[in-house]
Amino acid sequence: MRVVTLAGSPRFPSRSSALLEYVRERLNAQEVEVCHWHLQNFAPEDLIYARFDSPALQTFIEQLKESDGLIVATPVYKAAYAGALKALLDLLPERALEGKVVLPLATGGTVAHMLAVDYALKPVLSALKAQEILYGVFADDTQVLDYQHKPSLTPNLQMRLDNALETFWQALHRREIQAPDFHRPQGIAHA
Numbered sequence: 001m002r003v004v005t006l007a008g009s010p011r012f013p014s015r016s017s018a019l020l021e022y023v024r025e026r027l028n029a030q031e032v033e034v035c036h037w038h039l040q041n042f043a044p045e046d047l048i049y050a051r052f053d054s055p056a057l058q059t060f061i062e063q064l065k066e067s068d069g070l071i072v073a074t075p076v077y078k079a080a081y082a083g084a085l086k087a088l089l090d091l092l093p094e095r096a097l098e099g100k101v102v103l104p105l106a107t108g109g110t111v112a113h114m115l116a117v118d119y120a121l122k123p124v125l126s127a128l129k130a131q132e133i134l135y136g137v138f139a140d141d142t143q144v145l146d147y148q149h150k151p152s153l154t155p156n157l158q159m160r161l162d163n164a165l166e167t168f169w170q171a172l173h174r175r176e177i178q179a180p181d182f183h184r185p186q187g188i189a190h191a
């Protein structure tokens, strides 16, 4: 199994990327190959000026193509997801998420905006032809106890992330069973 994680905050370290770090540790324990990306891997000018030939972008697209799933994390900005993340998503090919299972994660200052992922991010993931977009995890800032050093999350948030990962895991396996040949990336043998 190969999974891409994408930290969509313009800031690093950040609360939303702390969620991803937790998730990555869990995936590594299950011997999932994780390719981690964050916005800082891309030159800001490439995103702002829509440079489709950006080498980092090309590598990202390639790794996405060869993955089984994507876990994307974003902060809530102005009742939606981060604009810098949108600048990156805008540069992806139309069917970039075809056949992929996607798990969205978000952090925000107020639970009043916990649906931002549903009404703002999910339609874009769907436009990129994601096969299955799972119910996401939203954390308000009080649940991320530390993100500057080693990430520390409340037990409740850890439990919700564990549950979401379990669902993600099952969806990845379902996907393999349903259409093994269509979905298997070229050059990657079955485990």
Ligand SMILES: Cc1cc2nc3c(=O)[nH]c(=O)nc-3n(C[C@H](O)[C@H](O)[C@H](O)COP(=O)(O)O)c2cc1C
Pocket: 009, 010, 011, 013, 014, 015, 016, 017, 074, 075, 076, 077, 078, 079, 080, 107, 108, 109, 110, 111, 112, 113, 141
């Ligand atoms: C420019 C900006 C806009 C924000 N807008 C919202 C908002 O509309 N709703 C909300 O709940 N939190 C909002 N926040 C708070 C962030 O979503 C929250 O602190 C988040 O955890 C930051 O994640 P990060 O550390 O990964 O960037 C905003 C923060 C910033 C810097």
